Amino acid sequence: MIGFETVASPVGLVIGLICGIVPLAAGIHYRRLRAGIGGFLACTLSGFACGFLGGLPMIALTYAVVLSYAYVNREDPFTSRAALSEVTFEVTRAEQFQRTMANLGKSLRASWKALVRNKAGFLGFLGLAFFAALTIFGPSLIEYEGQAHIERREPGARALVAAPSVEHPLGLDWKGRDVLSHMVHGGQRLIITSVEAGVIATLIAVTLGSAAGLLGGVVDQILSTIANFILTIPAFPLLLVLAAVVDFDSDFMLAVLFAVLNWPTLMRAVRAQVLSLRERDYVEAAVALDLGLWHIISREVFPNMVSYIAINLIFTVRIAMYSIVGLVFLGLVPLREPDWAVMIFTGRQQGVLFLPQAAGMLLSPIVAIALFQLSLVLFSRSLEEIFNPRLRSGL
Amino acid sequence: MSAITTQPAQPQPQVDVQTPNVLDFLRRLWRNYYVKVFIQGLITIWAVTTFTFFMIRQMPGSPVEAKIDELMTRQAMTYEEAYRATATLFNFDPDRPLHLQYFDFLSGLVRGDLGDSITKGGVSVTSIILRYLPWTLFCVGMALVISFSLGIVMGLAMGYWRGSWFDNLITTISSIISGIPDYIMALLIILIFGVQLQWFRIGDVRGGVDPNITPGFTFEYIASVFKYALLPMLIYVLSSIGTWTLSMKSSTISTLGEDYITVAKARGLSQRRILTDYVGRNAMLPLVTRLAISVGFVVGGSVIIEEMFQYPGLGRNLYIAISGRDYTTMQGIFLVITAAVVFSNILADLAIGWLDPRVRLGKQEES
Numbered sequence: 001m002i003g004f005e006t007v008a009s010p011v012g013l014v015i016g017l018i019c020g021i022v023p024l025a026a027g028i029h030y031r032r033l034r035a036g037i038g039g040f041l042a043c044t045l046s047g048f049a050c051g052f053l054g055g056l057p058m059i060a061l062t063y064a065v066v067l068s069y070a071y072v073n074r075e076d077p078f079t080s081r082a083a084l085s086e087v088t089f090e091v092t093r094a095e096q097f098q099r100t101m102a103n104l105g106k107s108l109r110a111s112w113k114a115l116v117r118n119k120a121g122f123l124g125f126l127g128l129a130f131f132a133a134l135t136i137f138g139p140s141l142i143e144y145e146g147q148a149h150i151e152r153r154e155p156g157a158r159a160l161v162a163a164p165s166v167e168h169p170l171g172l173d174w175k176g177r178d179v180l181s182h183m184v185h186g187g188q189r190l191i192i193t194s195v196e197a198g199v200i201a202t203l204i205a206v207t208l209g210s211a212a213g214l215l216g217g218v219v220d221q222i223l224s225t226i227a228n229f230i231l232t233i234p235a236f237p238l239l240l241v242l243a244a245v246v247d248f249d250s251d252f253m254l255a256v257l258f259a260v261l262n263w264p265t266l267m268r269a270v271r272a273q274v275l276s277l278r279e280r281d282y283v284e285a286a287v288a289l290d291l292g293l294w295h296i297i298s299r300e301v302f303p304n305m306v307s308y309i310a311i312n313l314i315f316t317v318r319i320a321m322y323s324i325v326g327l328v329f330l331g332l333v334p335l336r337e338p339d340w341a342v343m344i345f346t347g348r349q350q351g352v353l354f355l356p357q358a359a360g361m362l363l364s365p366i367v368a369i370a371l372f373q374l375s376l377v378l379f380s381r382s383l384e385e386i387f388n389p390r391l392r393s394g395l
Numbered sequence: 396m397s398a399i400t401t402q403p404a405q406p407q408p409q410v411d412v413q414t415p416n417v418l419d420f421l422r423r424l425w426r427n428y429y430v431k432v433f434i435q436g437l438i439t440i441w442a443v444t445t446f447t448f449f450m451i452r453q454m455p456g457s458p459v460e461a462k463i464d465e466l467m468t469r470q471a472m473t474y475e476e477a478y479r480a481t482a483t484l485f486n487f488d489p490d491r492p493l494h495l496q497y498f499d500f501l502s503g504l505v506r507g508d509l510g511d512s513i514t515k516g517g518v519s520v521t522s523i524i525l526r527y528l529p530w531t532l533f534c535v536g537m538a539l540v541i542s543f544s545l546g547i548v549m550g551l552a553m554g555y556w557r558g559s560w561f562d563n564l565i566t567t568i569s570s571i572i573s574g575i576p577d578y579i580m581a582l583l584i585i586l587i588f589g590v591q592l593q594w595f596r597i598g599d600v601r602g603g604v605d606p607n608i609t610p611g612f613t614f615e616y617i618a619s620v621f622k623y624a625l626l627p628m629l630i631y632v633l634s635s636i637g638t639w640t641l642s643m644k645s646s647t648i649s650t651l652g653e654d655y656i657t658v659a660k661a662r663g664l665s666q667r668r669i670l671t672d673y674v675g676r677n678a679m680l681p682l683v684t685r686l687a688i689s690v691g692f693v694v695g696g697s698v699i700i701e702e703m704f705q706y707p708g709l710g711r712n713l714y715i716a717i718s719g720r721d722y723t724t725m726q727g728i729f730l731v732i733t734a735a736v737v738f739s740n741i742l743a744d745l746a747i748g749w750l751d752p753r754v755r756l757g758k759q760e761e762s
Contacts (some may be wrong), residue, residue, distance in 0.1 A: 228439070244454040
């Protein structure tokens with residue numbers, strides 16, 4: 001929460017540049033200059049955007065990709081030119097590390113290919129990337145206008161709202177402030193709160209769903225009863241009531257509240273899937289081989305559910321954004337500017353909804369929310385291919 | 396049971412014979428699938444109602460304070476005046492202990508009495524619900540029927556001729572409109588067609604019916620009702636039709652892979668017969684369940700859409716009750732919504748058993 005609310009900063013750029021040295025050096029070392037430069041750029045960007053939180057994971061990812069181009073698996077008889085007698089099966093730590101990284105890089109490249117191949121999904125990805133860039137890099141380019149500008153009133157005009165002009169590409173709002181600045185500054189909190197809500201709901205659902213499916217018995221019965229109970233409660237009306245009960249000093253509380261009301265659907269699906277996976281032959285084989293609970297969960301059960309969970313995560317993020325904007329629209333949570341939803345709310349409350357020149361002020365947040373939701377839907381289409389190794393054909 | 400209690404003079408052995416019979420009867424009743432589901436539903440409704448009862452009373456600000464606030468701002472009263480006006484208006488005592496309020500509510504509920512609205516003096520909650528429920532049922536229910544039937548037909552056609560231009564076009568449109576939230580769509584329609592293009596006057600479509608027309612079973616009145624419901628209905632249809640279409644399409648595609656379709660084709664049946672009797676009926680099964688479940692959500696309507704169009708439905712009244720802290724009205728509307736959800740779930744369960752003999756037989760073996 002704290003790390004992700006940062007916007008692009010010069011310190012982040014320095015962090016990004018330093019982080020970028022690692023894949024660049026790796027690229028030069030393995031003579032894969034293009035991959036190296038690509039990694040350098042990716043690291044710089046993500047470091048610029050999120051500081052250490054973006055830069056450090058990006059080092060690992062880009063390094064893995066660079067390595068996967070150069071790595072030759074000596075254990076693989078098809079790529080190895082060595083005679084069978086020369087092949088050694090003793091693995092050093094470094095080799096083990098390299099192989100893991102190369103495998104990671106390989107699957108990253110495969111996922112990227114799957115993403116690019118699916119046109120609708122890639123379009124959604126581009127949309128999400130646009131919104132990420134808008135909310136992360138935009139604020140450092142465009143200054144936020146919080147004060148009213150009465151002097152901008154057109155002579156003879158009854159309201160301050162104005163249609164788009166060269167000076168203000170999206171027009172002025174009801175206080176004469178630049179709409180573009182509100183668009184740029186107002187999306188981040190809404191998006192982050194929605195994503196937080198989705199992630200928390202998914203975490204609860206997956207944890208409780210696997211617990212119910214794996215443990216069974218009383219635990220299963222209790223959890224299923226609670227889930228059914230929450231499913232019966234009309235979720236959005238109850239959210240309206242709870243929004244008044246809970247004091248929203250932080251958006252995080254709103255996200256938690258949403259998550260508490262919205263985990264049961266996914267939880268029941270995860271439980272059903274765990275129950276059916278438990279009966280599969282390969283899981284039974286793994287149990288028979290005594291591979292350990294952790295191995296079974298992480299290697300046999302989880303990969304089969306990850307695409308489903310990811311799609312549901314995106315779905316939950318959508319519902320969360322729907323609910324949060326709805327709450328703001330009805331004026332039931334404290335309003336804090338800048339925020340896309342607050343723009344719609346004040347637009348309607350100030351009665352500018354019916355002024356033709358207010359289109360810029362109202363349409364901008366509406367279209368932004370619609371496009372963001374649309375990008376999420378499109379992006380979720382390609383997730384199936386990204387996460388399912390059977391669907392993404394090998395390199 | 397009453398036979399035993401009213402005749403205490405009965406000799407001892409007869410009671411012994413009778414009691415197991417009653418218990419046996421109850422046990423057999425419980426084993427009956429439908430009775431069991433029905434009782435479970437009632438328990439769920441009770442639990443949800445209790446939960447919402449206490450949740451609602453945790454909301455900051457009581458109806459009294461909300462009304463005082465409103466009077467002070469709207470009619471420029473002083474606090475003292477507003478307080479006195481409110482105290483005479485309300486028959487609600489905020490100092491009464493919570494558990495006593497709860498028992499009052501429960502005893503009223505058993506008698507079918509939901510109490511009086513707190514903010515609207517002398518109006519019973521039941522009358523509020525009965526007055527506004529038809530509007531929501533009409534508007535949302537109609538939209539549900541339209542979007543379901545259109546979605547079924549289009550999805551069937553798309554699944555049967557998949558890969559055609561029609562399929563691609565509708566799939567794209569469906570995924571786009573199903574991705575946009577309903578109130579965003581409503582705002583877009585108002586802004587583009589109402590404000591910019593001026594196809595309709597926005598003031599004309601607010602409310603449920605033209606206030607100048609006297610209510611009655613006349614053509615004019617009914618036409619006005621339809622006219623005012625048109626825009627909300629359009630938005631409900633647009634926001635739900637994409638999901639119906641896409642699910643019907645995928646259901647159709649999976650049905651087409653079944654052996655009995657191949658057999659039907661091999662028998663040389665006409666395409667129309669295959670499409671309606673073999674593919675359509677089977678592909679519809681999973682959607683019928685979901686239709687029955689959606690029926691439950693009809694009652695709640697959409698708070699935001701109804702508030703946006705000032706449509707006199709249950710959802711808008713719930714919003715008004717929440718803002719005014721009208722506990723009893725909120726409670727009543729929540730009860731209706733919950734009951735609708737629970738019973739439509741039961742209905743879905745029964746419908747699928749009735750429509751699909753495979754499920755019916757499986758259930759009988761189970762019990």
